[in-house]
Structures are given as C-alpha cells and as structure tokens.
Amino acid sequence: MKTVGYAAHSENEALKPYHFERRELRPNDVAIEITYCGVCHSDLHTVNGDWGPQPYPLVPGHEIVGIVTSVGSETSKYKVGDRVAVGCMVDSCQECQHCHDGEEQYCQNGMTPTYGAPDRLTGDITQGGYSKHIVVREEFVLRVPESLDMSRTAPILCAGITTYSPLRTWNVTKGSRVGVIGLGGLGHMAVKLAVAMGAEVTVISRSTNKEQQAKEIGAKGILASTDAEAMKAAASSLDLIIDTVPTKHDVNIYTPLLALDGSLVIVGQIGPLEEPMTLPLIFGRRRIAGSLIGGIAETQELLDFCAEHDVYPECEMIRMDEINHAFEQLESGDLAHRFVIDMSTLA
Structure with a gap:
C-alpha cells in the first residue's frame, strides 16, 4: 500500500x-486511514537520537485514531468503517506469561513499538502515525467508543494509558491522595484521570504559576517544590x-511526601536519576517504582x-506541515496540553 507521511532522515x-x-494485509491485519495523530514528547526524543541511534528515515507517531479501510481474511473484531485506534505497540510474541496476562508491553521476548523497530516477521522497520495509513495486527487495534470525540482521543493512547496504568496498578479509588509531579502532557492527564477515579489530587511543581490550570482540571492546588516550609508541612500526606x-x-525532595507504604512511580524519565536517599524509604516503607504504558485490554478499558466519564486531554490541533514548529515548542517549554495532527491536512 503506497502512503505518505512526515519522516526524520537524521x-x-x-x-x-x-x-x-505499507505492507500488504496479512490474514490477521487491519488497514486504517489515519484521521488524527497525537504528538508525544518521546517522538521528539526518538527522532533527535536522544535515546540512541535510530533507523532513519523514521516516521514517528504512536497516538493514532482512524477508520478501518480493509481487513485481512482471518480478522473477526473489526470491519470496514469502524472507528479504531493504535497506541505505542503493534505486536508482541503472544506466547510468554506476560502476554498471556494481558501485559504485552512487558513481553518477555520484546514488544514491537509502533515505529522504529523491526517487524517480527519481516524485519522491516515499523513506521508510525505521522502518515495517511497504517496496517496493524488485529490484536493490537483498539475500538474507539462512539461517544468519544475522535479529534481529542489520540493522546489517550499514550499520555492517557501511561498515567492510567499506575493509577490502576496502585488501586487509586475514591479518597486516595495522589500527587502529580509536573502539569505537562502526561501530568494533566494524570490529574484528570485520578480526579475521575475520585482521588484528591495535588500537583507538585517548581512554582504555583499553573495553579489556576490545575484547579480547572480538578486538582485541589499546587504544592511548590521550591517552598521548603510547604514541602515540610506536606510530609507523609500522599498515598501515590x-x-x-x-x-x-x-x-x-519528593519521597518524604509519601505516607506509609506510599509509592513514587516514574513514568516520564528514561535514563539515570540522581542517587536516591534511602532514609525516607526505609523509615516510611516507601517505594520508588516505574511504569510503562499498559496492555491492550487495559488500554481498551x-x-x-x-x-463514560467524559475525560479528554487538552488538545491543540495542528496541520501536518506545522509539526516542526510543534517540536520546537515541545523542546522549549512544559506545555499543559498535547498537540494533535489533523491528518486530513497531509496531501
């Protein structure tokens, strides 16, 4: 299938x-015309080579929504015209224990990212959603509920699931006390989702400049990490x-904020951290953990x-030819929203 996208070449x-x-359909494939694709900060890191050498030319994009245009002979879940989505991965071994448990993102044989990775069968490099079309294995295609606005759904596939999965894993419910460090693309989704689960949410930031934004999306306010007295007063006040x-x-500076058995879950940083102090961990039975997106079943959930809860990311719609300007903005600032590309603007 001939298609066109925007790619980094170095x-x-x-x-x-x-x-x-794009590859011809295999029996279990779904072909999708992409209508919208979200822009993730990891797209910028990847194409810039921040996380190591990349197989250029590379088409980024792993927050994808669109319409089914054709299906393989053995597909059963989708038909032409269905509203569908694709997230951060397009394949896994489907045989290991993690895959059987619905945790394909932790596939013991390595999941296949939506772009920049070898196809499990052919070895061809996967190309992402900054393009008009994509072909994906049926098991990794998601259904978009009829009530969701397609133009605001794309970032749910990465920013949404990246924050939803730890909220679910650590059993956030009504009355849970949740802190969110940073009110950017990930952070604002963490706030909205935790609030929808009934949690009391505090944003933690270097300043209170975004306090109004935080309150507008349901947080009780901002705790300034640079305010030593406020941080001391908030000790042991958060469950997660x-x-x-x-x-x-x-x-x-954050671990003392955790209550007994509290956890700090890292979802944004890939790479080295400053050396953690063990005293607050040992004396509060606190934890530092990590979390990577979610499995297919959890993403559908x-x-x-x-x-059901009318939860959407804050979105700014852009044309495909505005992507480089969007990358510049991502690099220069901590934006409390996500860019979404209207793929109808790609000729």
Whole structure:
C-alpha cells in the first residue's frame, strides 16, 4: 500500500514529506486511514537520537485514531468503517506469561513499538502515525467508543494509558491522595484521570504559576517544590505520586511526601536519576517504582473509562506541515496540553 507521511532522515533534522509502502494485509491485519495523530514528547526524543541511534528515515507517531479501510481474511473484531485506534505497540510474541496476562508491553521476548523497530516477521522497520495509513495486527487495534470525540482521543493512547496504568496498578479509588509531579502532557492527564477515579489530587511543581490550570482540571492546588516550609508541612500526606518529569531530576525532595507504604512511580524519565536517599524509604516503607504504558485490554478499558466519564486531554490541533514548529515548542517549554495532527491536512 503506497502512503505518505512526515519522516526524520537524521538526528536533529526537520521532518519532511516521505513516500513509502505499507505492507500488504496479512490474514490477521487491519488497514486504517489515519484521521488524527497525537504528538508525544518521546517522538521528539526518538527522532533527535536522544535515546540512541535510530533507523532513519523514521516516521514517528504512536497516538493514532482512524477508520478501518480493509481487513485481512482471518480478522473477526473489526470491519470496514469502524472507528479504531493504535497506541505505542503493534505486536508482541503472544506466547510468554506476560502476554498471556494481558501485559504485552512487558513481553518477555520484546514488544514491537509502533515505529522504529523491526517487524517480527519481516524485519522491516515499523513506521508510525505521522502518515495517511497504517496496517496493524488485529490484536493490537483498539475500538474507539462512539461517544468519544475522535479529534481529542489520540493522546489517550499514550499520555492517557501511561498515567492510567499506575493509577490502576496502585488501586487509586475514591479518597486516595495522589500527587502529580509536573502539569505537562502526561501530568494533566494524570490529574484528570485520578480526579475521575475520585482521588484528591495535588500537583507538585517548581512554582504555583499553573495553579489556576490545575484547579480547572480538578486538582485541589499546587504544592511548590521550591517552598521548603510547604514541602515540610506536606510530609507523609500522599498515598501515590506520579512523576511525569521527562528529564534527569532529584527524586529525594519528593519521597518524604509519601505516607506509609506510599509509592513514587516514574513514568516520564528514561535514563539515570540522581542517587536516591534511602532514609525516607526505609523509615516510611516507601517505594520508588516505574511504569510503562499498559496492555491492550487495559488500554481498551481506559478508552471506555474516558467515554463514560467524559475525560479528554487538552488538545491543540495542528496541520501536518506545522509539526516542526510543534517540536520546537515541545523542546522549549512544559506545555499543559498535547498537540494533535489533523491528518486530513497531509496531501
């Protein structure tokens, strides 16, 4: 299938139009015309080579929604015209214990990311959603509920599931006390989802500049990490902290905020951290943990949850040819929303 997208051709180079071929449908494949694709900070890191050498040319994008255009001969879940979505992975071994448990993101043989990874069968490099079409194994395609606005759904597939999964894993319910470090693309979704679960949510940031934004999406306010007295007064007040900071930082200032048996879960930073102090961990039976997106069943659960509770990311719609400007904004600031590409603007 001939298609067109925007690709990076080397590190720190502007994305530009790229014509390429999608694979022909296998018996269990679904072909999708992409209508919207979210822009994730990890797209920027990946194409810039921040996480290591990449197989250029590379088409980013793993927050994908669209319409089914054709299906393979053995598919049973989807038909032409269905509203569907694709997230951060497009395959896994389907044989290991983690896959059997619905935790495909932790596949013991390695899940296949939506872009920049070898296809399990052919070895061809997967290409993402900054394109007009995509072909994906049926088991990794998700149903978009009819009540969800397609134009605001895409970031749920990454920013949403990245924060929803730890909220579910750590059993956040009504009355849980949740802290969210950072009010960017991930952080604002963590706040909205935790509030929808009935939690009391505090945003933790270096300043209170975004306090009004935090309150508008349901947080009780902002705790300034630079205010030593406020931080001391908030000691042992949180059951769970979702840490969305995407760069190297010191977690030691946050762990004393955790109550007994509390956990700080890192979802934003990939790479080294400042050396953690063990005293607050040992004396409060506290934990520092990590979490990576969610499995397919959990991601479907999230889409249904967002439809039921009317939870959406804050979105700014852009044209495909505005992607490089969007990347510049991502690199220069901590945006409390997600860019979404209207793929109808890609010729």
